[in-house]
Amino acid sequence: MAISLNLNGETHSVEADPGTPLLWVIRDELKLTGTKYGCGIAQCGACTLHLDGAAVRSCQVFVGDVEGATVTTIEAVKGPEADAVRQAWREFDVVQCGFCQSGQIMQAVDLLALNATPTDEDIDTVMGGNACRCATYTRIRAAIHRAAEILEG
Amino acid sequence: MTTTVSRRTFLKSAAASAGAALTIGFDARGALAMTAQSGGNITPFVKIRPDGAVVAIIKHFEGGQGTATGLSALIAEELNMSLQDITFETAPADNARYANLFFGSQGTGGSTAMANSFMQYRGAAAAAREMLLDAAAEAWDAPLDTLVLSDGVISGAGHSASIGEFVEATLNMEAPSEPRLKDPSEWRVIGVDQKARLDTRAKIDGSAQFSMDVQLENQMVVAIKRSPRLGGVVAGFDDRAARDVPGFIMAIQMPNNKGVMAYAETTWAAFQARDALDIEWDFSAAESRSTAELKAELLAMVDAEPEFQASDTDLLTASAAIEGASQIVERDFYFPLLAHAPMEAMGATIEPLEDGGVVLHDGAQSPAAGHSVLSQVLELPMEKVQVNTLYAGGFFGRRSTPDADYLVELALAFAVTDRTRPVKLQWSREDDITGGYYRPAYAHKVRVGLDQDGRITGWDHRIAGQSIFKGTFFESFMVQNGIDNSTIEGAYHNPYQFPAHHIGLTDQNGPTTPNWWRSVGHSHTAYVMECMMDLCAAATGKDPVDFRLSYLTGDGADQTRMSGVIRLAAEKAGWGQPLPPGHFHGFAAHKSFGSYVAEICEISTDDTGAITIEKFTAAVDCGIAVTPDVIRAQIEGGIGYGIGHVMRAELTLDEGVVSQSNFHDYETLRIHDLSDIETYIVPSTEAPTGVGEPGTPPAGPALANAIAASGAPMVTHLPMATNGVLFS
Numbered sequence: 001m002a003i004s005l006n007l008n009g010e011t012h013s014v015e016a017d018p019g020t021p022l023l024w025v026i027r028d029e030l031k032l033t034g035t036k037y038g039c040g041i042a043q044c045g046a047c048t049l050h051l052d053g054a055a056v057r058s059c060q061v062f063v064g065d066v067e068g069a070t071v072t073t074i075e076a077v078k079g080p081e082a083d084a085v086r087q088a089w090r091e092f093d094v095v096q097c098g099f100c101q102s103g104q105i106m107q108a109v110d111l112l113a114l115n116a117t118p119t120d121e122d123i124d125t126v127m128g129g130n131a132c133r134c135a136t137y138t139r140i141r142a143a144i145h146r147a148a149e150i151l152e153g
Numbered sequence: 154m155t156t157t158v159s160r161r162t163f164l165k166s167a168a169a170s171a172g173a174a175l176t177i178g179f180d181a182r183g184a185l186a187m188t189a190q191s192g193g194n195i196t197p198f199v200k201i202r203p204d205g206a207v208v209a210i211i212k213h214f215e216g217g218q219g220t221a222t223g224l225s226a227l228i229a230e231e232l233n234m235s236l237q238d239i240t241f242e243t244a245p246a247d248n249a250r251y252a253n254l255f256f257g258s259q260g261t262g263g264s265t266a267m268a269n270s271f272m273q274y275r276g277a278a279a280a281a282r283e284m285l286l287d288a289a290a291e292a293w294d295a296p297l298d299t300l301v302l303s304d305g306v307i308s309g310a311g312h313s314a315s316i317g318e319f320v321e322a323t324l325n326m327e328a329p330s331e332p333r334l335k336d337p338s339e340w341r342v343i344g345v346d347q348k349a350r351l352d353t354r355a356k357i358d359g360s361a362q363f364s365m366d367v368q369l370e371n372q373m374v375v376a377i378k379r380s381p382r383l384g385g386v387v388a389g390f391d392d393r394a395a396r397d398v399p400g401f402i403m404a405i406q407m408p409n410n411k412g413v414m415a416y417a418e419t420t421w422a423a424f425q426a427r428d429a430l431d432i433e434w435d436f437s438a439a440e441s442r443s444t445a446e447l448k449a450e451l452l453a454m455v456d457a458e459p460e461f462q463a464s465d466t467d468l469l470t471a472s473a474a475i476e477g478a479s480q481i482v483e484r485d486f487y488f489p490l491l492a493h494a495p496m497e498a499m500g501a502t503i504e505p506l507e508d509g510g511v512v513l514h515d516g517a518q519s520p521a522a523g524h525s526v527l528s529q530v531l532e533l534p535m536e537k538v539q540v541n542t543l544y545a546g547g548f549f550g551r552r553s554t555p556d557a558d559y560l561v562e563l564a565l566a567f568a569v570t571d572r573t574r575p576v577k578l579q580w581s582r583e584d585d586i587t588g589g590y591y592r593p594a595y596a597h598k599v600r601v602g603l604d605q606d607g608r609i610t611g612w613d614h615r616i617a618g619q620s621i622f623k624g625t626f627f628e629s630f631m632v633q634n635g636i637d638n639s640t641i642e643g644a645y646h647n648p649y650q651f652p653a654h655h656i657g658l659t660d661q662n663g664p665t666t667p668n669w670w671r672s673v674g675h676s677h678t679a680y681v682m683e684c685m686m687d688l689c690a691a692a693t694g695k696d697p698v699d700f701r702l703s704y705l706t707g708d709g710a711d712q713t714r715m716s717g718v719i720r721l722a723a724e725k726a727g728w729g730q731p732l733p734p735g736h737f738h739g740f741a742a743h744k745s746f747g748s749y750v751a752e753i754c755e756i757s758t759d760d761t762g763a764i765t766i767e768k769f770t771a772a773v774d775c776g777i778a779v780t781p782d783v784i785r786a787q788i789e790g791g792i793g794y795g796i797g798h799v800m801r802a803e804l805t806l807d808e809g810v811v812s813q814s815n816f817h818d819y820e821t822l823r824i825h826d827l828s829d830i831e832t833y834i835v836p837s838t839e840a841p842t843g844v845g846e847p848g849t850p851p852a853g854p855a856l857a858n859a860i861a862a863s864g865a866p867m868v869t870h871l872p873m874a875t876n877g878v879l880f881s
Contacts, residue, residue, distance in 0.1 A: 017399055024421035028374075033366035034359020036546070037420070038496050039582040043816035046496060074359035089357045093348040093782060096790055097217030098356030099496040099546025105357060124825035131816060133496050133547050134217045135793020137824040139786070 004067055007032070008076035018064020023047045025063045026073060034074035034102045038131070045130030048103035049073045055110035057129075074102035081112040084150040088143040096134035104130050108144050117148050197250060198277040199228055200242070201285075205305045205317035207232055209274075212244040212251035212259065213266035214517055215352055216495075216545035216552070217790070218845040219783035220266045222351045224274055226780050230342040231278030231335060232316075233303045236349045246517075246524035246540035260519035262553060262669065264746035264843020267779055271841050279332035281323075288322035289314070337777075337838070346781045352544070363544045364516040365579065367502040372575035373402055374420045375566045376427035376584075379412040382809035383589045383664055385439040386410040387432055394429040401426040405569055407562070414566050420579050440664045440809035444489075444594075447806065451596035451661055452485055454617035459657025463636045463645055471655030474611030478602025482692050484685065486599075487870040488618075488677040489803035491592040492819060493670055497546020498585040499559040502577040503527070503567040510537035511567075515560070516545030518552035526557050530564035531572075549671040549794065554590055555625035556666070586819050587811040591804060592670035593619035593663050595640075597681045602653075607693030609704070611653030614644050614681070619663025621673070639669070643678030643850065648711040648744050649686075649704040664806055671794055672846040675745040679850030680799070680857065683741035684867055687858040697740045697858065698723050714749045717835055718742060718772040722751035725833050726770035735759070736767065739859025741851035747842030748775040749835075752792065754855035758863050763881035766796065766827050766856065774835035775842045784844045785832040791848020792830055797822030799853035801874045826880070 005012045007030060014029050021040075026032050026049075035058060038046030042057040049058050050072040085108050088094075095101050104127070111118055111126045118126070123144050132140070200208040209225040221241045229239045244251040244259075251259045254269040282302055290297040295310035305316050337343075355361035380386065390413045392404035400422030405414050413430050417423035462468065475481060501515035501523070511531065513523045520540045527538045545552055563578040570576060580588070595618035602610035621639045622631035631638055636658055638645075645656050670676060690700035701719060705712040719742050723729070728738060735757050742751035755768040771788050778784050801820040805812045813819040853871075860878060861867040870876045 020421055024419060027366075028368070028419040028421065031368045032359075033362070033368065036363075036496070037365065037498075039816050040424075041582075041815055041817065044496070044582075044821075086357050090353055091348060093350045093353055093786065095217075095350065095353050095356040096219070096786060097496065097545065097547040098352065098361050099363060099544075101356050102359050120828070127824045131496070131821050131823065133494060133549070133794070133821060135790045135797065135822055135827075136786070137793065137822070137827060138789060138830050140824060141828075 003063055005063070005071065006069065007071045008073060014063070016063050018062060020063050021059050022061040022063050022066055022071070023058040026058065026071075032073055032075055036099055036102055038100065038103075042129075043131070044100070045103040045107060046100050048106040048130065050077065050106060050110065053113070055107045074106060077106060077109060080151055081109045081147070084147040085109050085112065085143070087150055088146040091146060092139045092143040094136050094139040094143050096136055100130060100132045104132065104140055108140070108147065111144065112147055112151060116151060118144060198274050199232070199281045201281070201316055201320050203317045203320065205315035207234060207239050207305065209239055209241045210244050211241050213253070213261040213270070214243060214542050214545055216516065216518070216548040218266070218787060219350065219780060220261070222349065222783055223267050223780050224270050225351055226342050227271065227274035228278040230340060231275050232282055233341070234305055236342050236347070236351070238304065239351070241351055243542035244520070246520040246538070248521055251520075258519070258521040260521055260553060262518065262550065264748070264845040264847065267841045268747065268843060271777075271779070275334050276332060279334050280329050283329050283332050284323040284326050285316050285319045287326065288319035292319065292322065343779050344777065344781065348782055350783065361544050363497055363546045364501050364514065365497055365546070367514045367543070367577060369502065369504055369575040372502065372577050373416045373418070373570070374423040374577045374579055375414050375416050376423040376579060376581065377407070377412040377414050377562060378427045378430050378432055379584070379588070380434055380439065382434070382436050383440040383811070384809070385434045385436045387413055388435040389433040391431040394431065395426040398422055398426040398429055404430060408565050408569065423579065424581055440806070442664055442809065443807050444805040447594065447661070447664060448487060448596070451594060451617045452487065454659040454661065455485060455596045455598035455615040457659070459615050460659040461635050461657065462655070463641050463658045464654060464656040466653055466655045468613065468655050468657060471611045471613040471653045474653035475600050475602035475613060478610045479605045480603050480692060481600060482603065482685070482688050483600045484598070484688065484867070484869050486597040486681050486684075488595045488680070489805070489871055490594045490665060491670060491798055491802055492586050492588075492804060493549040493551035493590075493668070494585060494819065494821065495545070495547030495549055495551055498580040498582055499551070500577065500579040501559065501563050502575055503563060504575045505572050508537070509533070510539065512539045512541055514541045514543060516548070516552060517542040518545065518548055519557070522553065522557045523560050526560045527564050530561065530568055550669040550673070551590065554666070554668050555622070555627060558590060558666070582816070583814045586804070586814050589665045589811070590668045591665045592676060593621065593665065593667040595677045597677070599681060599685050601685060601689055603689060603693055607695055609651050609689065612651045613655045615657040615659070616640055616644065616678070617659040617661055619661050619665070619667050621667040621669060623660070639674045641678065642674035643743065643745060644682060647682060648715040649682070649701070650706070650712070651704065664809065671791070672745055672849040675743060675846070675850040679741070679743040679745070680854045683743065683851060683854035684857050684869065687740070687861060688867060691861075696729065698728055701742065711744065714774050715742060715744060718749045718751040718774050721833055721835060722753050722770055722772035725772065725831065726753040726755070728753060733757075737859050737862040739855045739857065739862055741854035741858060743847070743850040745843070745847045745850050748773060748844060748847040750788065750847045750851050752851040752855040754852070754859045756856070756859040756863065759881060761879070762865070763879045764860060764863070765881045768829040768831070769827070769852070769855070771830065771832045771848065772835060773832065773844070773847065774837060775844050775847070776837050776839035777841045778834045778837070779841055781834055784834055787844040788832045788848035789830045791846065792852040793822050793827060795849040795852025796827065796856050799856060799871050799873055800826070800880060801872050803872045803875065
């Protein structure tokens with residue numbers, strides 16, 4: 001069936017079974033591949049995007065449930081938190097293979113939007129669901145603190 | 154995989170390739186076309202566009218280990234430009250030009266990228282520099298020694314112009330056979346500590362293209378249902394339920410009977426259709442054993458007389474030296490099966506071309522393997538097969554296997570179609586965890602004799618496990634006298650100098666398709682060596698660092714460099730200084746892939762005995778540090794990979810079926826597991842050695858030794874979490 005999707009500021013009509021995970025509609029139908037498949041069961045966070053501004057695992061969201069909602073992916077995420085996170089990620093050269101980093105960044109942007117000055121414990125709690133097999137964790141933590149500093153001005 | 158090369162061979166091959174590496178060209182396509190037409194043994198690593206932009210051609214794929222930045226740094230250095238101004242492209246499949254000089258074929262592994270490229274890439278860029286300067290001197294009729302090339306501009310003798318203006322003139326030039334490499338005192342890129350990864354930008358805006366991201370017009374996606382029991386084959390199948398999946402195209406039994414391939418319009422449909430297949434399996438030749446039985450067999454093997462003697466010292470000599478000692482320290486160890494589990498599960502795409510050729514789109518650890526597999530399976534001449542190397546979402550060894558598994562699957566999946574539509578193969582995470590390509594399980598048993606002064610009198614070390622290389626294409630050079638070097642590396646040829654040191658090996662007829670896994674044999678031998686060193690030090694009341702240093706005396710390079718990192722790590726971590734109450738240090742050091750790494754793990758324990766890993770301090774000697782921050786990142790990642798697996802990771806078999814399937818039961822390191830890592834790099838003028846793997850081996854034993862220092866028993870069977878250790 002045709003489903004209307006508000007993705008990155010544009011309205012798309014996609015032909016999909018409403019039970020299809022949003023992740024696969026975005027990747028295979030709309031060809032936006034920055035959002036990654038890592039596990040398919042919400043255990044790794046690689047597919048994290050923003051649904052009405054909140055970080056969610058897109059492998060667990062049915063496309064039929066997001067009509068009318070606003071979906072934002074790594075390709076289009078903007079604003080002071082996103083700018084600060086990207087700047088900090090560059091300053092610390094956080095990435096290695098980079099496959100999980102879209103999800104890490106989308107989760108970190110959400111964290112900073114809700115909590116401008118996260119502690120180590122806050123970061124561990126919110127980022128604990130985002131796996132990185134390259135183990136860039138110490139740099140992720142440092143970069144989130146740095147992004148908070150940038151946001152403070 | 155480990156490949157060693159003598160210094161003599163290294164210099165010779167580097168010089169030979171430097172002399173041939175002299176091609177620069179026009180534009181994105183023209184440059185390589187130009188070099189191909191010029192014939193001869195040309196190795197094009199440098200491309201200069203008409204606007205003067207410099208592109209490094211990277212022969213080692215970028216899977217996170219920093220090769221794109223490291224190899225580009227070598228080009229930038231000799232062209233006298235900053236790293237921020239260079240870009241890179243991946244090399245096409247071409248063994249003649251882009252072979253790993255240590256392997257003889259194009260591929261990445263054994264932490265060799267920088268070691269085999271250091272002279273080659275600098276030589277190529279230095280030759281390009283000299284030719285550009287020659288061309289400018291001729292154009293301006295100016296003395297060569299009045300001209301300088303800096304930041305893409307040649308200037309002097311009253312002139313100044315972009316290097317792009319001289320590219321055409323270089324094409325007819327004889328290349329200098331011995332270009333002058335910049336003296337280290339002139340370096341402005343190599344060794345500079347900066348955050349300048351060339352792949353960062355594409356990886357923070359979603360634009361980086363991985364294998365999984367290939368989206369070609371009209372492509373089909375294939376998911377394969379493989380045998381639930383390792384080694385089973387298809388006896389028949391029913392796809393009626395799959396036909397109800399929207400987007401399903403067809404289901405075809407694999408020509409090698411290893412599974413049934415579900416073709417669909419999208420990845421999700423392919424996964425759904427695959428799951429809906431009803432397959433009858435023939436398990437007559439399949440694995441039927443379980444982990445308990447396999448583990449017991451391994452432990453019995455190290456109790457018995459070994460099948461192979463892998464050391465000069467025989468068992469009798471070592472046993473005699475140990476039996477007469479005043480005390481004996483003895484332990485057995487067990488290491489479980491492990492999956493590599495890179496974030497990006499395996500997959501690649503074949504694109505048919507109008508001329509009958511194909512392009513393989515792959516995060517290619519071994520472009521040579523993909524090139525060859527597609528040529529053979531599709532019966533195409535090599536020149537009709539191109540390889541487009543993309544980013545790999547991690548690999549840790551997994552994107553190359555002795556049987557090129559996923560590439561063969563993909564080639565078969567494409568071969569049985571009418572070959573008009575692109576075919577993309579995609580593994581799921583469950584395929585990855587249950588797929589059978591694993592770090593084999595191993596058992597070790599070590600008996601050490603100690604005399605009244607606490608000195609080692611003899612060391613008997615027995616290892617049992619499944620050989621990685623026997624029965625593969627690599628057997629002829631990785632296995633000698635029945636001994637697979639990858640099983641004993643790190644125990645054999647360890648820098649410690651022991652008397653009466655025996656190493657015995659017994660092969661297990663293992664259950665899996667064994668594969669090299671980040672640091673290969675060192676992933677288990679270092680754990681055993683370093684836990685035993687701490688146990689021996691404890692048994693004799695000696696300081697673990699002093700005890701190690703006492704077996705690294707003399708002025709051999711191995712001993713000197715190993716002592717160097719041990720002392721540096723100890724100093725930086727404050728080894729021997731008082732720690733806060735409830736905090737403990739553990740030490741480990743290991744040489745692998747030509748590099749020396751020492752690590753100190755600081756843990757804390759709470760009232761319940763739960764352990765928190767507070768900090769790692771590492772020291773590394775990897776020769777000349779080309780890109781120091783990439784080295785630090787690799788040591789950090791290596792430590793994370795090392796402890797992540799010893800803490801919680803284990804695959805088990807239940808009558809030949811893998812019991813784990815995804816990250817919920819094959820647990821990975823998380824951000825809260827590790828707070829802080831400091832890495833120190835030993836200044837060096839030695840040739841560069843590996844950094845992708847050497848951080849991993851000492852991490853596990855440093856953690857184990859810290860846990861033992863807290864008063865808990867030494868953990869000798871892994872993973873720790875199922876063998877008595879509670880992590881907070």
